[in-house]
Amino acid sequence: MTDYDIIVIGGGISGLLSALTLSKHGKNVLVLEKNSTVGGNCNSYNVDGFQVDTGPHAITHLREGPLRRLMDEYFTYIPVFLDYGTYYVRTEKGLTKIPSNIQDFVTFDVLPRKDRLLLSQSLTKALTLNAFGMLDGNQSVYDFLPKGLSKDTLNFVDAIAPFLSGKSMKETSVNRVLFGSSFVRDSVSEDIFKDETAANGNSYASAVTGMLSKYQLTARLSTLGRLATNRVAYAQAYPRGGLKSFLNSVLYSMPANVSIKTGERVSEILTIDGKATGVETGTDSYKADAVVYSGFVKSLPSLVPLPSDFKEKIARIEHTLSLTIWLGLSEKMNEFDYMGSEVWFRTGAYWAMPISNYDPCIAPKGKQLVGFTFVIDEKKNIESEKKRALEIIFKAVPGIENKIEMTHYQVTIPEKAAVTINGFIAGPRSPVANLYLVGTDTDNRSMGITRAGYSVLELLKVINEDKKF
Ligand SMILES: Cc1cc2nc3c(=O)[nH]c(=O)nc-3n(C[C@H](O)[C@H](O)[C@H](O)COP(=O)(O)OP(=O)(O)OC[C@H]3O[C@@H](n4cnc5c(N)ncnc54)[C@H](O)[C@@H]3O)c2cc1C
Incomplete structure (x- = not known):
């Protein structure tokens, strides 16, 4: 058994930002990530020479929002942010700025x-x-x-x-x-x-x-x-080098008192007298004074006993399934000669971003990389949803089908809780003492990575209130 001050379950951006900030407050932190790489939905990787992100991303509220605070206070390295540009709507007549x-x-x-x-x-x-x-x-x-x-x-x-x-x-x-x-x-x-x-x-x-x-x-x-x-595009940006540059700046800023273990799925949160004391993975158990959980709050009942009223609330959490289709184009298309992103809404909706326009190194020389994201119905067959989505792209951008050199699909849940009228957002405290929650289902402000940033600030606030600093 190893002792840590804090164990963070999940090495997505919320978990890593939690580990970074808590470790800079002097805590010995262990991050356990079930996948073989960290980053969760905030990463980039190579497909046939094109560097795709885990979905097209605009990082928002960079001037005054939570990420600004976190970067100023805790980051040793800060990515270079490129101005996001403009949101457009595409119609048969071309692009128009979204008002x-x-x-x-x-x-x-x-x-x-x-x-x-x-x-x-x-x-x-x-x-x-x-x-x-x-x-x-x-x-x-x-x-x-x-x-x-x-x-x-x-x-x-x-x-x-x-x-x-x-x-x-x-x-x-x-x-x-x-x-x-x-x-x-x-x-x-x-x-x-x-x-x-x-x-x-x-x-x-x-x-x-x-x-x-x-x-x-x-x-x-x-x-x-x-x-x-x-x-709308106020204080939004794309990190030069792709989304992984933001992830890397968090990882490079991490001090030596953080250990990160990948390939370790937490199967149980251990408790004694109603207080979290550590976690169990398939192969090991780890002890800590506090546990921070950054996975789906909706999955928490499978890891730790919870009171029934809390379980009823978290059953109300809903999320959205997204399909992103990355198209690597053999040459740059005039249709994507802009900085920013576009929405198509006529025959089904997509949100698209030609990310290689920000940084040409993301695509092979002279080529272009565009990501198209759709909201899909999880009850429907994924293969037919992919087919339908491609048809929508071909209708919106005539001629694109002749320029496709690489096609890559990602089916993801962008945020762990939709912010719907009757939805539930958990907040940073759980009903179990010393077990805290962080991530996009614990704060309803803003979206995505910015929302993750807010959740980390709330986590720090309650851990401070509980006199754990
Ligand atoms: C298509 C798409 C477009 C997006 N667009 C934007 C955008 O424009 N702007 C923006 O800011 N954001 C955007 N986002 C959202 C943003 O990427 C996410 O909100 C953010 O990355 C979520 O971070 P997270 O750490 O909260 O969750 P996750 O990335 O889901 O990380 C959770 C991690 O916990 C791990 N884990 C879970 N359970 C366990 C367990 N039991 N044991 C060990 N590990 C566990 C998971 O493997 C995962 O790595 C987009 C996302 C997608 C998919």
């Missing part, structure tokens, strides 16, 4: 003019009500939308919803759209952050999370001004 403010909405001729007016009115209404704290943000986007919109417009909204919440517009709340589209920010400004950190004796962990709620009012009022000026 991020009222002015853009007015000229967004992808949708009928009447619908644009109705949508701008709805957005103004939502932001005004939100600014004064009067918005019922938990109602569904579908219920909030004005009546009489065309089918095309409803399809457009329904195509955007899964990228914000993981589910359809009927299950996505109005709040989710306001926050996810960055009209309403869940971050504080740099000035506020500096003042608050100084007021806390330059100690960061206790200052950060409380601050975000304290400044909510300021944030709410500033959303109204943003109606005119909002830029």
Whole structure:
């Protein structure tokens, strides 16, 4: 038996960020990852000379959000971030910028003019009500939308919803759209952050999370001004060298008091008198003062006994299955001559990113790499979903089928919990003493890696509260 201060179950980005931050607070940390490599959904690998990521990624809230805090405070190496560019919608006529403010909405001729007016009115209404704290943000986007919109417009909204919440517009709340589209920010400004950190004796962990709620009012009022000026791509980026550059900067920053073991699936979380004391894998058991679990919260009942009310809550967690198709193209196509990403919504929806435009080293010389992500129905046959998805790509980008040199499929769960109206988000504490939770199903702010960053800040906060530092 080996003793550690903290065992982290899972070596995805949430687990690794937890290990990095806790170890820099002096803890001896053991990370146990069931797969042969760490990184989980945050990684890149080579397929026939093209370097694909585990899904197309835009890393968000980099200027003032949780990742900024974590990088500034704990990283020894920081990746080079390249400006993300713009979100486009593709139609038969080509690309149009996705509107991020009222002015853009007015000229967004992808949708009928009447619908644009109705949508701008709805957005103004939502932001005004939100600014004064009067918005019922938990109602569904579908219920909030004005009546009489065309089918095309409803399809457009329904195509955007899964990228914000993981589910359809009927299950996505109005709040989710306001926050996810960055009209309403869940971050504080740099000035506020500096003042608050100084007021806390330059100690960061206790200052950060409380601050975000304290400044909510300021944030709410500033959303109204943003109606005119909002830029969706604000503070978003792609790491040069691919997604694995972000993972590598975490790994290179890891101090010597962290051990990482791969190929070790935790099969049981050990407890004595209701307190977590260690874990069991197929081959070993490890003891620790505390355990941090970064796998699916939904799978927790198979690892440790839990009270029935908590089990009932976690049974409500839903997630989304995604299919990403990476196409390595024999030459660069004019259709993908841009920085950013595109959405297609006409005959089924995809989100696509030509990532080799950020960094040409990602594809062989003169070639191009584009990732297309679809939300798929897990009850349907995966092979027929792949076929349907390819047909959608061929319809959206005529001629692409003649340029495909490499096709690679990834079927993944992007986030461990969809942020739906009736969904459950676990938070950092579990009902078992000394067992903490981290990852995209423990915090509902933002999305993906940024959400993982928020969950790590919350974890640090509660571990600090429990006087484990
Ligand atoms: C197609 C796609 C597109 C995406 N787009 C974006 C984007 O644009 N922007 C963004 O920020 N994010 C995006 N994401 C999401 C982002 O990649 C994830 O939210 C993030 O990587 C999740 O990190 P995590 O550590 O919480 O979970 P995971 O990556 O799932 O890591 C959990 C780890 O725990 C391990 N594990 C689980 N159970 C056990 C056990 N019992 N024992 C040992 N190990 C265990 C797993 O093997 C895994 O490695 C996207 C994801 C996908 C798939």
